[in-house]
Amino acid sequence: MSKPFISLCPEITRTNALNLMDWLEDESVTRYLSDSRHVSRFIEQVVGRVQLPILTHLFNQGGRFFMAYDRHDVPVGFVRLVKTGADCEMVLVIGNRDNWGRKLGASAIREGMKLAFFDMRAEKLIAKIHTDNARSLQAFLRCGFLLERETPTLKSFSLSSERYRRLLRESAVDDPTGIYITEIDKARLSSLVELEQGPAIVELEHEIERAIVVDAQQVAPNVVTMNSRALLHVDDEAVEVALVYPQDADGSAEKLSVCSDIGAAILGYKEGDAIDWRVPDRTCRIWIEKVLYQPEAAGDFHL
Known part of the structure; x- marks a missing residue:
């Protein structure tokens, strides 16, 4: 059910x-x-x-x-x-x-x-x-x-x-739909939400607050962290996205801001997770098929 x-x-x-x-x-x-x-x-x-x-x-x-x-x-x-x-x-x-x-x-x-x-x-x-x-x-x-x-x-x-x-x-500890965020990402994102406004920011702050915080070297390699790339299915459309901070976003899926609706939705979820998420005019189903690149898994801890 x-x-x-x-x-x-x-x-x-x-x-x-x-x-x-x-x-x-x-x-x-x-x-x-x-x-x-x-x-x-x-x-x-x-x-x-x-x-x-x-x-x-x-x-x-x-x-x-x-x-x-x-x-x-x-x-x-x-x-x-x-x-x-x-x-x-x-x-x-x-x-x-x-x-x-x-x-x-x-x-x-x-x-x-x-x-x-x-x-x-x-x-x-x-x-x-x-x-x-x-x-x-x-x-x-x-x-x-x-x-x-x-x-x-x-x-x-x-x-x-x-x-x-x-x-x-x-x-969050006993929630099967719980999300994971690294200590570094949480610190950066917490500072970010203090400066931004809008419905997606409300959702992002909620996600940060409920996330299970882990060390960057211990996060599972199939989790969507900041600066990860992932293959998603948004309803019936397949799309490859890179989850980035607002200053690095270019308005396309190739560099998707974490302050956007879809960006806030996928943060902390892992391969195989499916999420119902409200975008401005409808509810969409987002399925994370695969994490193509994760900085922590690749040893790129500077990102």
Whole structure:
């Protein structure tokens, strides 16, 4: 069974808004949403009043709104992140009941955590959940949230940035899809992400944080390290790439920046690994067929 996959997309289209209206008409979906009636009326007014195909700016008033897509690029729910001071609150909905029980909620939570901590730089992420909402309670607990306080009707959970990063590092040890990075590459890349911005940088920082760090002389020769060359299959297209730092990239696959979507995706993976990864307009499947050259394996430790 394949691992549940969710990507969060910040662009909200008119079609997305119609999907949201359908979900919010289902009482089983909205029963635990305290502001569902307000949200439903807002969406209805937007769709009726604004004829634009892209409605992102309207949905981002007072917070950041993301559509949740599965690996087939089908919208399955949404995540809303509202930052107040150093804290950020998450609201999550998986909109179609047919998708309940597939652990998509936990996957959406993890993607939201990534954005809250690496993009929005929150110090603490909060989730307020109705005490009867068993699925959400279990999903947030599985993702490492801790109970902070409760009332007869509401439980408030939180996750600190420090705890989140520690859990990322600890889970990497037992993760069969874990990635490896050399000490030198981690030091260089950590300095790099402090200077760069964008969705790929958020993903890159997350990958660096969760990677298993190894000595350059001990990294396996079939791992994609910096300045490696590899033969990939991106969906149905075979392509040979060299993974390089931004200053060495030329915009082609021959010198692919680690700050690009595909570049951030393949860092630390090894021959035979297949990765589902969101690029700007779709989810692609990346298969690493072969590492053609790795500096560490070749003794080129100066690269």
